[in-house]
């Protein structure tokens with residue numbers, strides 16, 4: 001199971017917003033084949049492992065009934081972008097399946113396991129369950145809370161400012177922090193910003209990394225209808241969902257039925273504070289520089305200890321060259 005979990009992890013930037021899944025097929029404790037869900041929309045892990053085993057039939061083993069399938073997540077029992085994995089397993093003739101965790105997605109949840117059992121397959125569930133949940137943190141969060149995991153990422157000067165009052169765009173943090181932001185973006189299913197940030201900074205907000213990534217979708221909250229026509233960078237690279245509704249709770253609950261399991265919010269103080277005050281942020285990442293913006297800067301927060309007073313706890317902090325990266329999480333277990 002640990003091998004299947006680490007195989008799954010290899011594809012964390014390309015399988016999203018799907019969960020990462022790994023599978024192995026064994027005979028007498030020897031690995032016959034292995035598979036993973038490599039890219040969103042492509043074969044599930046179990047299918048890749050079964051296809052690998054088919055190639056070994058008559059060489060490494062004589063009957064599928066002698067094989068054990070290990071998979072990190074419950075096999076699906078529905079036809080989505082690919083056929084049901086339960087059918088492929090049943091048709092293969094495999095008689096024993098060991099599963100790390102039940103799939104929390106209501107269209108699967110327990111139905112895949114039941115289907116295998118109904119077809120005379122010996123099923124064990126729960127091996128390394130915590131690790132499977134941890135490696136698919138956003139996916140499990142989404143199905144438990146019926147909304148995506150929301151992280152706000154902000155860059156702050158040493159004196160707590162977001163940007164200059166005159167609206168002139170300025171880099172607050174060092175080059176190394178900005179590269180770190182690219183890797184953070186690569187983990188999320190979507191990036192969300194507000195109208196003013198797109199107007200003032202004209203950001204691309206894609207993940208510019210040197211590895212393969214299923215690029216995050218983009219979400220713009222703006223009701224002024226003036227942005228797309230001006231050819232802003234934000235509209236390059238990926239699909240953009242423009243939302244004119246201003247009630248943030250309504251917006252976030254409307255994401256329940258969309259594919260996003262995680263959203264990174266990269267906006268200015270107005271939108272970030274609106275999310276915080278609506279108790280919608282699960283994680284806050286602050287890149288803090290050593291420079292001051294002084295009286296020419298706009299405050300991120302109006303009061304001292306604003307983050308702590310909203311129930312956030314510092315989880316980790318470390319230096320990135322001249323800056324410090326702080327990660328805060330909500331005190332409550334969601």
Ligand SMILES: NC(=O)c1ccc[n+]([C@@H]2O[C@H](COP(=O)([O-])OP(=O)(O)OC[C@H]3O[C@@H](n4cnc5c(N)ncnc54)[C@H](OP(=O)(O)O)[C@@H]3O)[C@@H](O)[C@H]2O)c1
Pocket residue numbers: 153154155156161162163167169170172193194195196197198200201221222223224245246247248266267268269270271272274
């Ligand atoms: N330091 C950093 O990490 C960082 C990051 C991003 C941006 N910035 C800076 O922040 C500045 C812009 O900040 P800002 O605070 O003025 O704007 P903002 O937070 O980026 O965006 C506010 C805009 O979001 C839209 N919006 C939709 N629903 C909203 C709601 N419920 N509450 C609040 N806004 C909502 C509105 O757009 P419409 O007006 O279009 O309807 C509103 O004007 C830029 O100059 C940029 O340089 C800094």
